[in-house]
Amino acid sequence: MKIRRPLTPEEVAESARLKAIYEQRKAAAKAAGRSLTQADVAEACGWSGQSAFSQYATGKVPLNVEALLKLAKALDFNASEVSSRLMSTVASVQPRERIQPSVSMSDIQPWDDSTPLDDDEVYVPFLREVELAAGSGRFVIEESDQARLRFFKKDLRHNSVQFSSAKCVVVRGNSMLPVLRDGATVGVNTGKNSLGDIVDGDLYAINHNGQLRVKQVYRLPSGIRLRSFNRDEHPDEDYTFHQMQEEQIAILGHVFWWGMFAR
Numbered sequence: 001m002k003i004r005r006p007l008t009p010e011e012v013a014e015s016a017r018l019k020a021i022y023e024q025r026k027a028a029a030k031a032a033g034r035s036l037t038q039a040d041v042a043e044a045c046g047w048s049g050q051s052a053f054s055q056y057a058t059g060k061v062p063l064n065v066e067a068l069l070k071l072a073k074a075l076d077f078n079a080s081e082v083s084s085r086l087m088s089t090v091a092s093v094q095p096r097e098r099i100q101p102s103v104s105m106s107d108i109q110p111w112d113d114s115t116p117l118d119d120d121e122v123y124v125p126f127l128r129e130v131e132l133a134a135g136s137g138r139f140v141i142e143e144s145d146q147a148r149l150r151f152f153k154k155d156l157r158h159n160s161v162q163f164s165s166a167k168c169v170v171v172r173g174n175s176m177l178p179v180l181r182d183g184a185t186v187g188v189n190t191g192k193n194s195l196g197d198i199v200d201g202d203l204y205a206i207n208h209n210g211q212l213r214v215k216q217v218y219r220l221p222s223g224i225r226l227r228s229f230n231r232d233e234h235p236d237e238d239y240t241f242h243q244m245q246e247e248q249i250a251i252l253g254h255v256f257w258w259g260m261f262a263r
Contacts, residue, residue, distance in 0.1 A: 184260035
C-alpha cells in the first residue's frame, strides 16, 4: 500500500485557501438560485467523481500545477491566490516570450476620496469599533464617515448584494490565518444578518458586544458555533441562544469578498 507523505504547512494553507474559495463560489451560486457541488467542480476539471476535488480541498493530497490551473478555470479565480509557490514554478519554466503580456496595458489612473465616482461605481463604507467613554473598555460598532472603498456595481449585483447593504470590515489578529491575514479587508452583505441566513461554514462578520469579528459560522440546535481557520490557537466557540443574548452576539452580515496585501 502506498503511504502518502504528510503535507507541509504551506501545502495545508494552499488547500485551505482552495476550500475557502469553493465555499464562497458555492454560496454565491446558492444566492443566485443555482447549486455548485464538488462533483460539479470535478466534472469541470475533467475528473470522474468528486473525490479528486475533495482530496485537494481537504488537504489529503497536495495541489500540483496541473490541478491548480484546472481548478482556477473551473472556479474562476487567480491561481496565484491559492499558491504563488506553484505559479512561480510555471513562470520559471516558461520561455520569456510566452510570458510577455499579449494585450496592451493602459496607464494606471490614481484616485482618492475626492475623485468623482464613475457611473458604474459605488462607495462602500467601513464599519469600525468606537469606544463609548474614555477608559470604560466598552465599544460599539459604527459606520465610518471617512474610510470607504470603491466597488463596481456589477460586482455587487453579481453577488446579490444591495448597494446600501454593502459594508467593509478590517480583520484583526491571526485567528483566520492562513486565509485572512491581520489587516485584510472583507466586504460584508448586511442584508444577510439573520440566523436563518446562515450557510454553515461560510464567513460572517460578527458584533460581539461591540467587538468586530470575522468567523466561520455554523448553526446548532441550541445556538451557533464560531470557528477560526487557525484552530490550533483559536478553538471553536459554541454559544447557546441565551448566551448570545447575554454576550450581545449578533450577525452583522455575510462576507462576499475579501482582499489583502501579500506580505
